[in-house]
Amino acid sequence: MNYPVAVFTGAIRDYPGSRPSAIAKRAVSGTLMLTEYGLEGDEQAEQGIHGGPDRALCHYPREHYAHWAREFPAQAGRFSAPAFGENLSTDGLTEENVFIGDIFRWGDALIQVTQPRSPCFKVNFHLDIEDLSLRMQHAARVGWLYRVIAAGRVGPNAPLELASRVSNVSLRDAASIAWRSPFSDEQCLRLLSAAGLSASWTRTMQKRRLSGEIEDFSRRLWGGTRR
Numbered sequence: 001m002n003y004p005v006a007v008f009t010g011a012i013r014d015y016p017g018s019r020p021s022a023i024a025k026r027a028v029s030g031t032l033m034l035t036e037y038g039l040e041g042d043e044q045a046e047q048g049i050h051g052g053p054d055r056a057l058c059h060y061p062r063e064h065y066a067h068w069a070r071e072f073p074a075q076a077g078r079f080s081a082p083a084f085g086e087n088l089s090t091d092g093l094t095e096e097n098v099f100i101g102d103i104f105r106w107g108d109a110l111i112q113v114t115q116p117r118s119p120c121f122k123v124n125f126h127l128d129i130e131d132l133s134l135r136m137q138h139a140a141r142v143g144w145l146y147r148v149i150a151a152g153r154v155g156p157n158a159p160l161e162l163a164s165r166v167s168n169v170s171l172r173d174a175a176s177i178a179w180r181s182p183f184s185d186e187q188c189l190r191l192l193s194a195a196g197l198s199a200s201w202t203r204t205m206q207k208r209r210l211s212g213e214i215e216d217f218s219r220r221l222w223g224g225t226r227r
Helices: 064-071 073-078 124-129 132-139 170-178 185-192 199-211 217-224
Strands: 007-008 032-035 056-059 088-090 104-106 111-116 146-150 153-154 162-164
Touching: 007 032, 064 073, 104 217, 111 153, 111 170, 111 199, 124 132, 132 170, 132 217, 170 199
Parallel strands: 056 088
Antiparallel strands: 007 088, 032 153, 056 146, 104 111, 104 162, 111 146
């Protein structure tokens, strides 16, 4: 099945009271080059936690915006793509039916799902909702990230097409294991067994197995401070 896709890129900008971010993106109308580090013209601030080969693209389901508009009716007009800083926006693909390791054909390129997006405090500042990152995490409406396994020309005129499925761990399952369930060595092993899992999530799950504990999310969710 093919999924029409909208495409967005952005440049780094300053956010008073927060840190620089490229979360504000604009639609792309023509074809552009996709490399292992992402789309031509797209930038990532703080590349230790954003971007890189395992996080070259961010995808957010368009249908989630109706949920957020209901949650925040006074700000409903702000909830449309690419409000969450996504590069790709589709209807029909969600955390329920996309799996760790899924490989999609997109134009001349091949991209592979590596992990759910770990929401951070920058979405709070971008949309001016203090606890939005936490709400995203609780609802598992976070989107996901890709690595590029074959570079090439891509664009909004080329749909996404599922080429291969290599694990039985959905993104919804991965999010539940990561953020909602108590520590379980069995569940950590299940996630670690998912082909294509990102290196950062592999490290995190292995650290949990060694410590027997789930790490603190507060710095990622709140940026070290709360307004």
